[in-house]
Amino acid sequence: MILKNIKIENFRNYESLELFFDNKLNILYGNNAQGKTNILESIYVLGLTKSHRSFIDNNLIKNGFNNAKIKGNILDNNIKSTMEINIEKKNKHFKIDNNDIKKTSDYISKLNIIIFYPEDLELIKGSPGVRRKYFNLELSQLYPKYFKVLNDYKKILKIRNDYLKQMQKGIEVDQTYFDILTEYLIENAIFIYKARNKFILRINEYFGKIYKRISGTEGLIIKYSPYFNLENFETEYLKKTLKEKVIKMHSTEIKLGVTLIGPHRDDFLFYLKENNIKEFGSQGQQRLAIISLKLAEVDVFRKYNNKIPILLLDDVFSELDDNKKNKLLKYISKNTQTFITTTDLKNIDPKTLTQAKIFKIKEGKVIKTKEVENNE
């Protein structure tokens, strides 16, 4: 998958900009606060409709304007398409090849994006909710059905929790309807458990190997950890176990007024050999683990979904020593289109620079673009 070009209007600190990208490596460089991340963000929003760093869409619109537009041309297995997003203060519209797309799920599976950005460290340091949200987004990109099932699950969960809150207060509820809700909840829960488990198994095929290639250390894995122990992820076993848990937890659920069973309580743990790197890992190990996760995802997308995502790496260099930096650059697969931001080009291998398209960003403008650059 290749993003050929992008056209931005009134997005963040850009008024109007069009960039034509290299099929392989694109480097955006410039001082702080000039607009490097904003360009990566515009690519991310184009593909996924939401920002990776802001919940509030209005922040994306350039101050003083009413709407922002992002348009990009994509080449996927030699098939061209145009994606377009228009962000208004209270609304968003999407188009593919000039046709309005009403369902987000039909839109977000079109351009696959893997991003690394500094705040991603929260994936290790943060709460389980951060990790669930992350893996939900990745799975939604791969499977529109996952996105749909997850949304249904969230709706059912909310209604079921409302029922439990009423029961907690001693208010009588429609028991038949509550049982139907529980049944739907379990049905959707099984799908989510299975999808998450499969995805993590696939990530682990690559994750540890990539980490070893860059750091020299073996034994990095992700452990998928549902809130209570599950022996396997076979449908029948899950159904039976969840039904038993529902009965067993019924009085506690009423006492607390919340649903206690289901994948909304899952976690994903990063282990280096026998140690959870949240507690034992150094800062550098944690960072490299996250980068390895992103690179593993590129391989999973490619192998299992026949999709080659584009890779956005924000400020990835400032966090690695030169040795790891160059090993990382070497690892980045030759057929993955990559976009990297950096404040300077000094420590980048000159050979890599000659193979990259380089954009110099200053105050919301691209002031210099070179196909081939030896040094700055």
Ligand SMILES: Nc1ncnc2c1ncn2[C@@H]1O[C@H](COP(=O)(O)OP(=O)(O)OP(=O)(O)O)[C@@H](O)[C@H]1O
């Ligand atoms: N809605 C907006 N309207 C106008 N300017 C904005 C808006 N949102 C952000 N900016 C400006 O964009 C700039 C930040 O851009 P960006 O985050 O891309 O910087 P950067 O080049 O990645 O810097 P760093 O190297 O520090 O990461 C800031 O100057 C900020 O004021």
Ligand SMILES: [Mg+2]
């Ligand atoms: Mg930045």
